[in-house]
Amino acid sequence: MIVMQYSFTLPANYDMQIIRNRIAESGLKLNGFPQLIFKGYLYSIKDDNELDSPKENQYAPFYLWESNEGMISFLANPGYQQLEKDFGRPRISYEIPIIYSNKTSLTSAKYLKKEVIHISRDSNIADIIEQERALDTDTLSPIENILVAYISSLDPEQWLLTRWTFWTSQTVERKEITDVLSRDWFHIGYLAQ
Numbered sequence: 001m002i003v004m005q006y007s008f009t010l011p012a013n014y015d016m017q018i019i020r021n022r023i024a025e026s027g028l029k030l031n032g033f034p035q036l037i038f039k040g041y042l043y044s045i046k047d048d049n050e051l052d053s054p055k056e057n058q059y060a061p062f063y064l065w066e067s068n069e070g071m072i073s074f075l076a077n078p079g080y081q082q083l084e085k086d087f088g089r090p091r092i093s094y095e096i097p098i099i100y101s102n103k104t105s106l107t108s109a110k111y112l113k114k115e116v117i118h119i120s121r122d123s124n125i126a127d128i129i130e131q132e133r134a135l136d137t138d139t140l141s142p143i144e145n146i147l148v149a150y151i152s153s154l155d156p157e158q159w160l161l162t163r164w165t166f167w168t169s170q171t172v173e174r175k176e177i178t179d180v181l182s183r184d185w186f187h188i189g190y191l192a193q
Helices: 018-030 068-075 078-087 123-133
Strands: 002-005 008-010 038-042 058-060 063-067 093-101 112-117 146-153 159-166 182-192
Touching: 002 068, 018 038, 018 058, 018 078, 018 182, 068 078, 093 123, 093 159, 123 146, 123 159
Parallel strands: none
Antiparallel strands: 002 063, 002 093, 008 058, 038 058, 038 063, 038 182, 093 146, 112 159, 112 182, 146 159
């Protein structure tokens, strides 16, 4: 499996309804795309109180691929080429999933939280992998059916661990990791599978 994400930071005065419309018009097109486990059409709106007031407007699609073949096929696809024409060529980040777990339908998720954690040089990678694989949705959130799925992934180039958690509600009591480089919330406009 491969985790892939790119993002576009949009001007503060950008009409984010354009992004919502784009998602509504294009989201269904990736249903059944070969090797795609799912794509989350993610976005955040500057100063959106529902998302803890992000600092900027963003369109930040997230993908989970079965293999690199699907990812490469997507990047050569006319739909992706249109995205580049509309927004420019993004820097694409990709990571190795450590664990992917879901306890209910992903389509019930409305929000994604992305936490990026630096892996210190003296950390034991085997211990980190074991720790991430031992997590479950009940450990990450004690409130039933609020957290529907999570992915932990590793970026071995920058030695970062990213925890992607999928929620039905953003305004819940949640266990926060204190030692994070960044924590961002996104709306999930649509999940293609």
